[in-house]
Amino acid sequence: xxxxxxxxxxxxxxxxxxxxxxxxxxxxxxxxxxxxxxxxxxxxxxxxxxxxxxxxxxxxxxxxxxxxxxxxxxxxxxxxxxxxxxxxxxxxxxxxxxxxxxxxxxxxxxxxxxxxxxxxxxxxxxxxxxxx
Numbered sequence: 001x002x003x004x005x006x007x008x009x010x011x012x013x014x015x016x017x018x019x020x021x022x023x024x025x026x027x028x029x030x031x032x033x034x035x036x037x038x039x040x041x042x043x044x045x046x047x048x049x050x051x052x053x054x055x056x057x058x059x060x061x062x063x064x065x066x067x068x069x070x071x072x073x074x075x076x077x078x079x080x081x082x083x084x085x086x087x088x089x090x091x092x093x094x095x096x097x098x099x100x101x102x103x104x105x106x107x108x109x110x111x112x113x114x115x116x117x118x119x120x121x122x123x124x125x126x127x128x129x130x131x132x
Contacts, residue, residue, distance in 0.1 A: 002081040002093075003103050003132065007037045011074045021068040027104045031094045034080030035108070038092065044129050053123065057090070057110040064106035074098050085130045087121045118123060 023094045039046055050057060070076055076098050083093040089111050096104040114120045122130070 003042075004079050004081045005034065005038045005041050007054040007080075009033065009076050009078060011070055011072055011076060013072050015105050016072045024064070024066065027064055027066075027096060027106070030076070030078045030096055031062075031064075031079045031080070031092075031106065031108060034078035034094055035092055035129075037105045038082070042129050042132060044126075049126065049129075053126075054115045055120075055126075056113050058113060059108050060089075060111050061109040062106065063108075064104055066104050068098075068101060068103045070096070070098060070103050076103065082130055083107055085122075085127060088119050090122075090130055 009030060011022055015022050017023050022097055036046070044050075046057075065131045076096050079095040080099070081093050083091040085091075089109060091109045094105065095102060111119050112122050112126075122129075
């Protein structure tokens, strides 16, 4: 079963174009906010638990599907959950909605990379946190 977290955001003026519609790239920023909250709610501090162990999790793939626009002042909910954990990668799923209407769905894929730049398996402790 998915362990979904939710984060609410009020759309800021700086996130919109001249017509008051949220600029498409800002959804990736919102995905990052959701991802960060997902980790925090699992008791994971990315700086301490990932980078502090000598790893980074670069985004290697991102996919977004835009379904409806969002506007300046809207309150949107970003939902995030772990979609798939493999030995060296994790896929995180997202949904952005406003009052129950889906605005955008997507995912990001991340690899576990060591300081030398090599893709390596997740340590058991990190994999366990991701799989809960």
